[in-house]
Amino acid sequence: MNARFSNPQTQQWQAMSRDHHLAPFSDYQQLSDAGPRIIVRGDGVYVWDSEGNQILDGMAGLWCAAIGYGRHELADAASAQMKELPFYNTFFMTAHPPVLELARTLAEIAPAGLNQVFFTGSGSEGNDTMLRMVRHYWAIKGQPEKKVIIGRVNGYHGSTLAGASLGGMRGMHDQGGLIPDIVHIPQPYWYGEGGDMSPDAFGIWAAEQLEQKILEIGVDKVAAFIAEPIQGAGGVIIPPESYWPKVREILARYDILFVADEVICGFGRTGEWFGSDYYGNSPDLMTIAKGLTSGYIPMGGLLVSDKVAAVLKQGGDFNHGFTYSGHPVAAAVALENIRILREEEIIERVREQTGPYLQQRLRELLDHPLVGEVRGLGMLGAIELVKDKASRGRYVGKGAGMICRGHCFNNGLVMRAVGDTMIIAPPLVISEVEIDELVSKARLCLDLTLQDLQG
């Protein structure tokens, strides 16, 4: 049992974990040996562990808790809906008020032209739905051979078979098999892969890989291109400014569908309702989850454009759906979450005040010897840990990111490590004082990490 955890209750929970719990994305031997940290409570931007430590949650759970923890209005909305109608399906010509109100509300806030919603239980299910719907769409149009979907290396689209196949994570592709007819192009990760090119030249190059791939496969075989506006799990990769305009230009040239995976960027993370709004993109389909309910209850969905919906209406039955598609309790919670985001003008505050403040304070860390780049937008940030700033050389084989993540947790801050990139995505409601705390804790942990790396 890990010495960091001394409370007997913690040790009981860790034993339960060791004996019975297979957690997501974990090394089970390591998890058994070290034991998980047990999180017992949350309020605002903070969580508390079973040892009584207060921790500033720089990852909003897992990109979820947009409105922060402890908003009882969401619990009350769930409770009221559970008493009224805890469950009914939306299959076979039925519906219920919460799912319809939520569909209409999403059409109000979504980019123009996205007016229809297919609900799911998660982001992965949203992308599974997308894959089946897009291929169905082309079949209805008499082009069933248009079924290849182009994703990006190091993109993340979830963990179901379709999600893992659409995503570009090598470690996931190596386990459990893949769905055919999904291909990947390079990511627009300038700091990691741009070499001597300027960011803008690299952005153009990365966008041109899309056109090359379309031509290589043949436009008569390509169904869709899927991308996150900003890659989240891949390491908060902000594409160079030249990237999205060039991608838009290429997409306009060829008859393929554009899918924005907004599971992280959606619901205010960039300071706009959707990442597509920030970049001026007009996707045909948009996957949502996470911030939709602030993670208080599972729910995802796929927003569908009028253009796609009109074709689907000519296609007879769409033989697809989940028992919990549009679950009434989840829909009631999502509606309450969106009401709070709107009425408290949380996204406006991210755009105009706290987002710029976070970005300015984070960039002060650039003077630290370990920091090669700081990038971010709104309530997203990334810090690149390097050994040599000029060459962007890393501490090879040292696990600098994991060392830093450990120091953060032990000093009351959650930052996630993606390789040697530290990433943050705090609740959107974080205040300026709390941002100060986040940045000063981050600096302390960078110091401790540097000591370990040099020691």
Ligand SMILES: *Cc1c(COP(=O)(O)O)cnc(C)c1O
């Ligand atoms: C988290 C995530 C998903 C998967 O959502 P789940 O609810 O975990 O299935 C898909 N796409 C992106 C961009 C994500 O960050």
